[in-house]
Amino acid sequence: MHASVPGKPLPAREVWRRIGTQALVTLLAAFWLIPVAMMVSVALMPSASRDVLLGGLVVLRPTLENFAQVWRDNPLPLFFLNSLLITVPTVVLVLSISSLAAFGFSRLPFRGSGFWYILLMLTLMVPIPTLVIPLFQTAKQLGLINNYLGLILPYTALGIPFAVVVLTSYFSRLPRDLEDAARLDGCTSFQVYRQILLPLSWPAMAVVFIWQFMVSWNEFILALVLMQDEGRKPLILVPLIYNGVYLSKPGALFAILTIITVPVILIYLFMQRYFISGLTAGSLKG
């Protein structure tokens, strides 16, 4: 089961060691997956029967009736749409504003730009719960409660700093020959940004895109406070709506949890490479 270099057989001890490591990792991974498996298995639990073991981790007669019921009785696509209508504009705003700023910081430094950079970075240390009172009160005054903009704007502000870090460092490593040539041809800074730098920077943009998407999709405290009208709630708040309704029907509640989680898992599996390079976005070059 283990590949070895042809003509150079591994010593028996090494083979056993590898098998041991593989077994250990598999065991740990299976253990790690238990809660995720439980989310799905409880969703498959028949409501009338008692045929479950281990709190619902093992279901003897699985059924899809919970999925059918929650899908029929609840406007789940609406909540998906709400999440998208909050997340997509946020990501677009973060990408445009941060790439402009990153261009400014990396290509057009001016007196004091270092100061502004550090000030922006302070945002990364501000706990979001400290902002929830003023953001709620201001949104109330401006009539932005239950309005997507009430979340889009603060999410954008909170997302910009990390995006600026990623994009600035990416821009700084791009060669400048092309830009210099374009400048000599009379291109303005904005044209250089728009026509040369942006097309070259898609790998960094992809990283920011995915990271920001995840963060906005899973943000909770601001959404909880600002979205009170059920028709406007994003997915993250949906389990709270049904936690009470389906108190005696864990199968239905968990079907909802599964329905809102599976798309995220699928997207993650397809785009794993970007997720991971985004996270390790070099955090290691010390």
Added chain:
Amino acid sequence: MGGKTALKAIQRQEGFLFILPALVFFAAFVAYPIIYITRASLLDWNGLAPGTWVGLDNYVRLFRDDPVFHKTLRNAGLWTLLTIFPQMFIGFGLAVLLNGPILGRTIYRAIFYLPAIISPIVIGIVWQRIYDPFGGLLSDVARRTDQMWLSQPYLADPGTATLATIAVNVWQWTGFSMLLYLAGLQGLPGEVLEAATIDGATGFQRLRQIVWPMLRPVHLTLILLGLIGALQTFALVFILTRGGPNNASQTMPTYIFQQAFQLSSMGYGAAISVVLLVVALVASLGQMRLLGSRFVVGEGD
């Protein structure tokens, strides 16, 4: 040459224009709210009627007379220590295992990181069922194996509520540490990597004495991110315990929410916000100064 200097001058002006939108967002949604809570923290204010000026009374009450606030401070310490270090050690162990000759490394890596992409609310509800002393996973295992000590009201017991919540956080975020360590290991020179496989006692020693110190930048990044994350934890606590029972698992973020949005004490909530902000800034800036932690960004995978 004169034209070039003029161009440089224009570019300097332009630089500010390019960063202006980012600064506007910062001013409106970060700087202004900070001024706002500072001012509101000096008021007795229910959020509807205009507040009355009370000076530093809210702070005096917090530090002198509020046992719940003292619990949130203790819990902030617990959260910081008991999330950061277990996540680092377990994450490092997993990274070392996955860095060895393993089949299907990408799949395992995906599995360990999976919890981090799932909504904390979903995770909280699932773990409630794992912990549930009446028919939950742990209690069922306890019953079947006759190990009744396993069946506890983990979330309903003031003595265990915080720890049980922290454990969920460790499960959710260890994969993140693993990813960073894995990338760190892959960036080490080959000879060191040789040492980074578990190979009996000597392998373990080499791991501890050579590899671990070389990953210092990763440790520092994880400590900084872990600190910021621990101080702003809200969703998991909110869904698992609501800060209970009897405020035992209350954190500063959940206490802000309770005071401001459930008890309509906006002024008092603002004072807690200011304290949390100061703690977060002092802790992260202090750490950056003392240890040299920073948000480092470089090449991707």
